[in-house]
Amino acid sequence: MQAEIITIGDEILIGQIVDTNSAYISKELNKIGISVYQITSVQDEHTHILTALSEANNRSDLVIVTGGLGPTKDDITKQTFCDFFEDHLVENQEVLKIIHELFRRVVKQPPLPSNLTQALVPSKAEVLPNSFGTAPGLWMQQDKTVFISLPGVPYEMKALMQEEVLPKLQERFQRPYIYHKTILTYGMGESAIAELIKDWETALPTNIKLAYLPNLGRVRLRLSSRGPNKKEVIKGVENQIKTVLPLIESVFVGFEEEGHLEVIIGELLSKRKQTLSIAESCTGGQIAELITAKSGASAFFKGSVTTYATQTKIDVLNVSEALINEHTVVSAQVAEAMASQVQKLFKTEFAISTTGIAGPTKGDALDEVGTVFIAIASPNGLFSEKFNFGNNRKKVIERATNKALELLRKEILKN
Numbered sequence: 001m002q003a004e005i006i007t008i009g010d011e012i013l014i015g016q017i018v019d020t021n022s023a024y025i026s027k028e029l030n031k032i033g034i035s036v037y038q039i040t041s042v043q044d045e046h047t048h049i050l051t052a053l054s055e056a057n058n059r060s061d062l063v064i065v066t067g068g069l070g071p072t073k074d075d076i077t078k079q080t081f082c083d084f085f086e087d088h089l090v091e092n093q094e095v096l097k098i099i100h101e102l103f104r105r106v107v108k109q110p111p112l113p114s115n116l117t118q119a120l121v122p123s124k125a126e127v128l129p130n131s132f133g134t135a136p137g138l139w140m141q142q143d144k145t146v147f148i149s150l151p152g153v154p155y156e157m158k159a160l161m162q163e164e165v166l167p168k169l170q171e172r173f174q175r176p177y178i179y180h181k182t183i184l185t186y187g188m189g190e191s192a193i194a195e196l197i198k199d200w201e202t203a204l205p206t207n208i209k210l211a212y213l214p215n216l217g218r219v220r221l222r223l224s225s226r227g228p229n230k231k232e233v234i235k236g237v238e239n240q241i242k243t244v245l246p247l248i249e250s251v252f253v254g255f256e257e258e259g260h261l262e263v264i265i266g267e268l269l270s271k272r273k274q275t276l277s278i279a280e281s282c283t284g285g286q287i288a289e290l291i292t293a294k295s296g297a298s299a300f301f302k303g304s305v306t307t308y309a310t311q312t313k314i315d316v317l318n319v320s321e322a323l324i325n326e327h328t329v330v331s332a333q334v335a336e337a338m339a340s341q342v343q344k345l346f347k348t349e350f351a352i353s354t355t356g357i358a359g360p361t362k363g364d365a366l367d368e369v370g371t372v373f374i375a376i377a378s379p380n381g382l383f384s385e386k387f388n389f390g391n392n393r394k395k396v397i398e399r400a401t402n403k404a405l406e407l408l409r410k411e412i413l414k415n
Contacts, residue, residue, distance in 0.1 A: 095134075
């Protein structure tokens, strides 16, 4: 079964908002064996929407439309659906009841006439009740293609997907089983990994696809397969995983389905009943943000300091001013002092520190833009490494963050 997503809204096309709805819908459809063939964004314009619907009807089995279902004049999806299906709007009593109840319970005042127009739906549509808003979802069919219209408000769309759309799709359509498994690697580039596994990749069965997903300092390898037999699909991918892991053992850190590297680190520390603290300068708190993104981090993460200014390193971390004057603030000695001091401050087994020049200018620093020192303090000692991550500020920060996590994981496994 092949699906297509159409998002409606000028705000997407002018870059005012990011289309996160399509990513969510694609992911959820994929889980139930439905592949997304194309994603299209169109203006709040009648002809543009009609053209998108017509083209999608010719190539897809399922079309999910989001946006344009509000009570204002720029929301024209329902009327355009009527024109496309040669239909007309009728008042739906179930939707009308939901609107009145929502206003009574949440808004605490009667709905406006414009709000009540939300109860007008195409007469041929199967209504999908929206428990979080006034705009219902709509399910319609043209020839062999199912069209589903959902509100653009993300939490309303997600609720309708989970409560109405996905259950109905699973009940009404036969779908293949789709399986993905994503390997996480750190510390080696895409081309180098491809060279390591080229013979294995060449020998992959035709029903298993490999995708390289590179990022700054890390590469994900996604294996995908589909078929009617769930057990056989999973077995085929898992057998290939077992074959490729020995080839990339030095850079393999885990599987994306189990969580990203920061999650893996948290699980390692929690299992060992060890703790972590962080002192950041050039990374500006990004390492701590990743570490604390998942609930439960307080079991192993004791705290962090973002000592961005030189004086803050002296005042908060008690890094020696003489040490800074002798070696400069961007140096192995200062990075190690930061890690050692934050380890003492929070009384943790492990500590990370970063100090560097993210750019775009280097000021009065001696080193070039992109120079970063990362230090790790552990029960077995203290060390630092020097890197140059280029001259793009955002990339320097992301690469330094990823490299710090990579070094920390390796050090945890040694202890």
